[in-house]
Amino acid sequence: xxxxxxxxxxxxxxxxxxxxxxxxxxxxxxxxxxxxxxxxxxxxxxxxxxxxxxxxxxxxxxxxxxxxxxxxxxxxxxxxxxxxxxxxxxxxxxxxxxxxxxxxxxxxxxxxxxxxxxxxxxxxxxxxxxxxxxxxxxxxxxxxxxxxxxxxxxxxxxxxxxxxxxxxxxxxxxxxxxxxxxxxxxxxxxxxxxxxxxxxxxxxxxxxxxxxxxxxxxxxxxxxxxxxxxxxxxxxxxxxxxxxxxxxxxxxxxxxxxxxxxxxx
Numbered sequence: 642x643x644x645x646x647x648x649x650x651x652x653x654x655x656x657x658x659x660x661x662x663x664x665x666x667x668x669x670x671x672x673x674x675x676x677x678x679x680x681x682x683x684x685x686x687x688x689x690x691x692x693x694x695x696x697x698x699x700x701x702x703x704x705x706x707x708x709x710x711x712x713x714x715x716x717x718x719x720x721x722x723x724x725x726x727x728x729x730x731x732x733x734x735x736x737x738x739x740x741x742x743x744x745x746x747x748x749x750x751x752x753x754x755x756x757x758x759x760x761x762x763x764x765x766x767x768x769x770x771x772x773x774x775x776x777x778x779x780x781x782x783x784x785x786x787x788x789x790x791x792x793x794x795x796x797x798x799x800x801x802x803x804x805x806x807x808x809x810x811x812x813x814x815x816x817x818x819x820x821x822x823x824x825x826x827x828x829x830x831x832x833x834x835x836x837x838x839x840x841x842x843x844x845x846x847x848x849x850x851x852x853x854x855x856x857x858x859x860x861x862x863x864x865x866x867x868x869x870x871x872x873x874x875x876x877x878x879x880x881x882x883x884x885x886x887x888x889x890x891x892x893x894x895x896x897x898x899x900x901x902x903x904x905x906x
Contacts, residue, residue: 667703675766676737680869756839780815848896858896
């Protein structure tokens with residue numbers, strides 16, 4: 642973990658509320674792994690007081706890419722940052738994806754599943770996975786909210802899209818598309834490995850499918866964080882090992898280890 646004053650070299654809206662930022666931080670970039678995140682101080686003042694977590698979207702030549710959605714005051718302030726400004730960042734933080742077995746043995750075919758802004762950490766992962774059979778399932782509410790289709794194709798992924806309203810690709814939930822993909826692979830005797838990030842209901846459905854088909858799966862949880870370094874215990878989730886911190890033991894967990902509440906949807 643490093644702390645740095647990082648220079649912003651790019652920060653532009655790509656569509657709707659979605660922005661893409663590139664910051665220059667060679668030491669942090671060199672240590673970063675897919676699935677980890679940065680904790681960024683978005684303002685030099687006291688408001689907002691707490692840093693904001695941002696998934697690492699990509700790493701290239703000492704620079705870190707961030708794909709983010711403007712949803713609150715912190716992200717709005719960050720979207721106002723100009724090229725040439727510096728921002729205080731801490732990272733890389735958290736536990737990332739483990740894709741070592743995919744790169745060693747090619748029989749496990751990776752299926753990446755991203756819902757909404759949950760696609761953010763999956764591009765870095767897609768580029769790191771050395772497989773000719775990797776697939777990304779992109780889920781969004783509508784055509785206008787589908788993210789990174791071209792980028793995933795350039796990373797060597799077969800891209801399949803689902804939208805809630807059917808305006809692009811398969812109509813329905815991305816987990817419906819995942820279920821169909823798993824059924825096809827099982828019928829052909831293929832082995833799969835799931836990597837997913839997205840809203841909590843989607844992640845719970847992914848975990849259920851992984852258990853149903855006995856497919857190994859790693860899921861990245863989106864959770865509100867305060868400190869981002871495991872000190873405040875504000876982002877704990879229930880696992881088979883007890884309560885664990887999303888910012889420290891996560892954000893990536895094995896699907897079989899998570900325990901879901903009876904009332905969670």
